[in-house]
Amino acid sequence: MKIQRINRGTLFGIFALFLVMSLSTSALCIYTVDTHLSNEYRTNSGGIAKTIADASVDILLNRDLSTLQSFIDQFIDIQGVSYIYITDEHGGFVAHTFVPGIPPEIIKGARPDNASLDRNIAGMGDFFEVSRPILAGLAGSVHVGMDTGLIALKIQQAVGQQVYLISCIFLAGVVLATWLMYRSGRHLDSLLSYAQSLAMSTAMEPKVKLVADRNDEYGTLAHLFDYFSSKQEGALQEQEEPGADAHS
Amino acid sequence: MPPHRLNRRSLVEKSLKGAAALPFWGLGNRLCATDGVTDSEFILGVSAAFRGPSRSLGIELYRGSQAYFRHVNQSGGINGRTVRLQCYDDGYQPVPSVLNTLKLIAEDDVFALFGYVGTPTVTRVLPLLKKFQDRNAYIFFPFTGAQPQRQPPYGDFAFNLRASYAQETAGLVHNFVRVGRSRVAVFYQADAYGRSGWAGVRDALAEHDKTIVGEATYKRGTRFTDSMRRQVEILKETNPDSVICTGSYAACAAFIRDSIDFGLEVPIANLSFVGSENLLKLLVDSTDNPERYTRLLVNSQVVPSYEDLSIPVIPEYRSRMTTVNTDLPSDLLDEPYTPLLYSFVSLEGYLNAKLMTEILTRMGDQPARERLEGAVFSVKDFDLGINELVSFSPRRRQGLQRIYYTMVDDRKFVTLRDWSERFAK
Numbered sequence: 001m002k003i004q005r006i007n008r009g010t011l012f013g014i015f016a017l018f019l020v021m022s023l024s025t026s027a028l029c030i031y032t033v034d035t036h037l038s039n040e041y042r043t044n045s046g047g048i049a050k051t052i053a054d055a056s057v058d059i060l061l062n063r064d065l066s067t068l069q070s071f072i073d074q075f076i077d078i079q080g081v082s083y084i085y086i087t088d089e090h091g092g093f094v095a096h097t098f099v100p101g102i103p104p105e106i107i108k109g110a111r112p113d114n115a116s117l118d119r120n121i122a123g124m125g126d127f128f129e130v131s132r133p134i135l136a137g138l139a140g141s142v143h144v145g146m147d148t149g150l151i152a153l154k155i156q157q158a159v160g161q162q163v164y165l166i167s168c169i170f171l172a173g174v175v176l177a178t179w180l181m182y183r184s185g186r187h188l189d190s191l192l193s194y195a196q197s198l199a200m201s202t203a204m205e206p207k208v209k210l211v212a213d214r215n216d217e218y219g220t221l222a223h224l225f226d227y228f229s230s231k232q233e234g235a236l237q238e239q240e241e242p243g244a245d246a247h248s
Numbered sequence: 249m250p251p252h253r254l255n256r257r258s259l260v261e262k263s264l265k266g267a268a269a270l271p272f273w274g275l276g277n278r279l280c281a282t283d284g285v286t287d288s289e290f291i292l293g294v295s296a297a298f299r300g301p302s303r304s305l306g307i308e309l310y311r312g313s314q315a316y317f318r319h320v321n322q323s324g325g326i327n328g329r330t331v332r333l334q335c336y337d338d339g340y341q342p343v344p345s346v347l348n349t350l351k352l353i354a355e356d357d358v359f360a361l362f363g364y365v366g367t368p369t370v371t372r373v374l375p376l377l378k379k380f381q382d383r384n385a386y387i388f389f390p391f392t393g394a395q396p397q398r399q400p401p402y403g404d405f406a407f408n409l410r411a412s413y414a415q416e417t418a419g420l421v422h423n424f425v426r427v428g429r430s431r432v433a434v435f436y437q438a439d440a441y442g443r444s445g446w447a448g449v450r451d452a453l454a455e456h457d458k459t460i461v462g463e464a465t466y467k468r469g470t471r472f473t474d475s476m477r478r479q480v481e482i483l484k485e486t487n488p489d490s491v492i493c494t495g496s497y498a499a500c501a502a503f504i505r506d507s508i509d510f511g512l513e514v515p516i517a518n519l520s521f522v523g524s525e526n527l528l529k530l531l532v533d534s535t536d537n538p539e540r541y542t543r544l545l546v547n548s549q550v551v552p553s554y555e556d557l558s559i560p561v562i563p564e565y566r567s568r569m570t571t572v573n574t575d576l577p578s579d580l581l582d583e584p585y586t587p588l589l590y591s592f593v594s595l596e597g598y599l600n601a602k603l604m605t606e607i608l609t610r611m612g613d614q615p616a617r618e619r620l621e622g623a624v625f626s627v628k629d630f631d632l633g634i635n636e637l638v639s640f641s642p643r644r645r646q647g648l649q650r651i652y653y654t655m656v657d658d659r660k661f662v663t664l665r666d667w668s669e670r671f672a673k
């Protein structure tokens with residue numbers, strides 16, 4: 001399928017437009033998903049930490065640590081929750097979900113009672129950690145670590161889906177544009193042949209003649225070519241006729 | 249004691265059951281079953297690990313119980329009633345355990361829950377018992393030494409025979425400290441069971457003004473083939489002179505193997521729940537030199553050694569384990585199982601069944617769940633045959649207190665008599 005030179009610019013324009021669209025919507029998507037998920041994570045982890053902190057008061061004061069462990073183990077199944085640990089009022093660990101052990105970053109890291117911080121733990125990844133005090137910090141504090149790697153994964157999935165959709169639309173657009181250009185190019189070729197035949201006064205193929213029957217710009221141009229051609233012929237005849245009169 | 253309330257719902261249920269049973273009166277005792285007891289049998293509900301990496305614990309506990317119950321059944325039953333165990337597998341996982349319990353209480357309407365296995369499972373089941381307190385739902389002799397079923401708010405719904413993990417860990421710590429090993433590290437299962445053992449060690453060390461020097465964990469369901477190298481490295485960095493494990497046999501055997509292989513050669517102690525024989529079997533079968541892996545092993549037990557024939561119940565237990573059919577229903581097994589001839593776990597199951605039989609006997613000809621608690625509290629100075637008398641009361645819901653220590657000698661667990669000789673630093 002041949003694309004006329006005058007259409008190549010249009011096609012390039014479509015490519016450029018789609019590229020700008022893809023980049024801008026992907027960037028918007030990354031920003032939106034990242035912002036929303038991060039906010040959701042922060043809200044959820046804060047909620048989970050508060051729930052555990054509120055419920056832990058009774059357990060820490062009246063029950064045993066196996067009950068507390070059993071309680072926090074139920075939260076670790078929630079998507080995004082990577083670890084939970086509870087410290088006593090002196091900062092000692094009384095329950096946690098780490099395997100094979102408490103990471104050195106957690107042991108050494110500062111643990112404010114009511115704060116959020118971003119953590120990188122070697123061999124585990126990046127986390128957003130929320131802390132909440134138990135009984136205003138008198139009984140310790142709860143710390144919930146959310147896996148920010150999961151946010152990155154969600155962003156990848158969302159952007160991937162979007163790029164896939166835009167690519168499909170882009171491909172369909174290219175096919176459609178190419179087909180439309182090919183169609184309009186065919187009429188242009190016929191008009192060109194029509195004009196050449198008129199100019200060279202050669203016999204015209206039947207399908208070339210059809211362009212003059214069209215009701216669009218191609219038909220109008222064909223009629224104009226006819227008009228100019230017949231005017232040209234008329235002018236040539238007028239130039240030849242004075243000589244003929246002189247002989248007569 | 250939880251109040252027995254005959255509320256409107258239970259009244260309607262009982263009336264409907266009674267009405268439904270009337271047309272069939274006399275056709276068969278099973279059709280007249282109410283509250284898990286008929287004219288011919290008691291039905292006890294069991295949810296335990298019969299499949300998965302910890303299945304040996306559930307199976308051996310069941311076998312020990314059946315060795316006694318089937319003997320009782322063959323001898324005419326309890327006041328004419330046999331004992332039947334309605335069993336479900338929970339794979340040592342909390343959620344299936346809760347669902348099984350719901351089925352046992354609400355659908356099967358068992359007389360009592362009996363012979364459950366594990367802390368993470370039992371801990372999650374306890375709230376159900378409170379929920380069904382109007383049905384007098386009790387759990388008898390769970391195979392766990394954790395605290396939740398020994399203290400409020402759920403302690404009133406459980407009766408324990410074995411000593412607690414707190415008692416086991418305290419005994420291990422005091423003995424280690426006594427022989428000069430006070431740098432105690434802990435290897436434990438990352439769940440309620442592991443935390444129970446960890447807390448016991450921490451509290452016992454605090455009595456000596458010491459703290460746990462290092463800790464490492466593993467996930468429940470870990471197999472012997474899994475590597476424990478990382479856990480060993482974590483503990484090695486803390487330079488312990490003894491390690492107390494709170495885990496199941498597959499993971500603890502893997503830890504012991506890797507400890508020796510990677511240079512952590514210190515005494516390693518396990519709690520009774522570990523399943524000593526299976527732990528030893530894994531270590532012995534996996535190497536040409538098992539003594540290298542077992543010479544520094546010490547396991548605490550809540551029942552005496554089944555090798556000690558001077559203890560009255562041991563010959564009886566050994567005889568019944570070999571003469572009574574203790575096979576598990578085949579539908580509960582997912583793959584063939586080779587039973588142990590004798591084990592600490594099956595001995596515990598045997599003692600559980602013996603005490604349960606005594607309690608059911610004390611209920612007389614008209615057993616009813618609402619009188620179950622009273623029957624338990626009537627047990628005073630009862631002799632199970634292990635040289636320790638058993639008593640229950642509203643303030644004493646654990647029958648046995650004694651801890652036994654065992655070590656490996658000639659590829660068998662035998663009573664440890666002298667800590668200094670074996671483990672002195």
